[in-house]
Amino acid sequence: MRVALLSNWHVHAKDYAAQVHNNPRLELAGVWDEDPQRGQRVAKELTASWFPALEQVWEDETIAGVIVTTATARHPEIITQAAAHGKHVFSEKVLAFTEDDCQVILDAVDKAGVRLMLSLPRLSDPYYLYTQQAVNEGWLGQVNTVRCRVAHNGAVATAENPRGWLPEQFFDPVACGGGALVDLGAHPIYLANRLAGQPVAVTARLNSLLGRGVDDTSVAVVEYENGVMGVLETGFTSGKSPFILEVHGSRGSVLVEDGKVRIRSEELYGGQWETPDLPQQQPLPMEQWVAWIEEGRAPLVNRQDMLNLTRVNEAAVRSHAEACRWRIRGFT
Numbered sequence: 001m002r003v004a005l006l007s008n009w010h011v012h013a014k015d016y017a018a019q020v021h022n023n024p025r026l027e028l029a030g031v032w033d034e035d036p037q038r039g040q041r042v043a044k045e046l047t048a049s050w051f052p053a054l055e056q057v058w059e060d061e062t063i064a065g066v067i068v069t070t071a072t073a074r075h076p077e078i079i080t081q082a083a084a085h086g087k088h089v090f091s092e093k094v095l096a097f098t099e100d101d102c103q104v105i106l107d108a109v110d111k112a113g114v115r116l117m118l119s120l121p122r123l124s125d126p127y128y129l130y131t132q133q134a135v136n137e138g139w140l141g142q143v144n145t146v147r148c149r150v151a152h153n154g155a156v157a158t159a160e161n162p163r164g165w166l167p168e169q170f171f172d173p174v175a176c177g178g179g180a181l182v183d184l185g186a187h188p189i190y191l192a193n194r195l196a197g198q199p200v201a202v203t204a205r206l207n208s209l210l211g212r213g214v215d216d217t218s219v220a221v222v223e224y225e226n227g228v229m230g231v232l233e234t235g236f237t238s239g240k241s242p243f244i245l246e247v248h249g250s251r252g253s254v255l256v257e258d259g260k261v262r263i264r265s266e267e268l269y270g271g272q273w274e275t276p277d278l279p280q281q282q283p284l285p286m287e288q289w290v291a292w293i294e295e296g297r298a299p300l301v302n303r304q305d306m307l308n309l310t311r312v313n314e315a316a317v318r319s320h321a322e323a324c325r326w327r328i329r330g331f332t
Contacts, residue, residue, distance in 0.1 A: 002029040010069035058085040071175035083112040097177040117289035126278035141251025148188035155236035179214025185234035196228040200331040204316035
């Protein structure tokens with residue numbers, strides 16, 4: 001299947017190009033970029049064709065799909081255009097800033113009958129799959145709290161990168177719709193949503209320690225329909241912060257640190273802490289996308305994941321702006 005890479009705005013664009021290169025089912029047809037100099041440079045690096053105009057991608061009937069790594073603000077425009085021209089879409093998170101914009105995209109995709117995949121890769125990881133199994137099997141009893149932290153040092157000054165290694169465009173509040181929470185915080189949000197259920201309200205503080213126009217150190221407390229509480233942390237200012245996922249219930253807990261899992265449950269191992277065997281890694285979202293298109297195999301990432309990710313982000317932005325607990329529309 002021939003696919004085009006639409007923009008190199010996002011830091012993961014080249015990662016997705018590498019996934020295309022390593023997938024025998026995929027072929028990179030070429031690159032388009034809103035920045036012609038950047039696009040031509042990347043096309044040369046990837047030994048791929050350069051499309052000066054987006055219309056060239058739409059008109060090329062040999063291109064079956066597109067990888068959207070533009071600024072998030074352009075997702076509704078670009079994805080709906082792709083759908084209208086019959087192109088399947090793989091997109092970087094998040095789908096859009098608001099639930100209304102997500103619905104516009106989903107309606108366009110449904111009308112065109114194309115497949116839309118959002119890159120939520122941690123849903124394929126063994127530590128998540130085991131933790132979800134522990135919840136589903138009742139090993140933790142009644143779950144009451146989910147805590148997840150994903151943070152890095154992207155904005156931390158070093159001798160090599162005085163403003164950090166994240167590209168400057170990641171601090172553009174218009175293009176990004178925010179900072180750490182909307183980007184890196186997506187991972188804690190979609191993981192917690194899966195483990196805890198339907199989010200109904202959010203209380204968030206989106207702080208800017210560095211004063212660069214977007215949040216760089218953020219916390220969101222998410223309330224779920226079943227009473228579970230989620231404490232979600234993220235930031236661009238943490239030098240050595242591990243990935244942390246905790247799920248606590250009436251009969252046990254699962255603790256994950258940098259992919260290493262421990263469980264303590266009244267149901268297992270005599271109630272002692274144990275390091276369990278983990279399930280196998282599942283295919284990454286791009287592999288799921290291709291299998292969905294070519295074989296009709298349902299992906300792990302679903303529409304509810306996409307919508308709830310945006311719902312929590314949108315509510316967090318409103319909560320911070322108005323210094324209040326923000327109820328998600330339609331669920332409270």
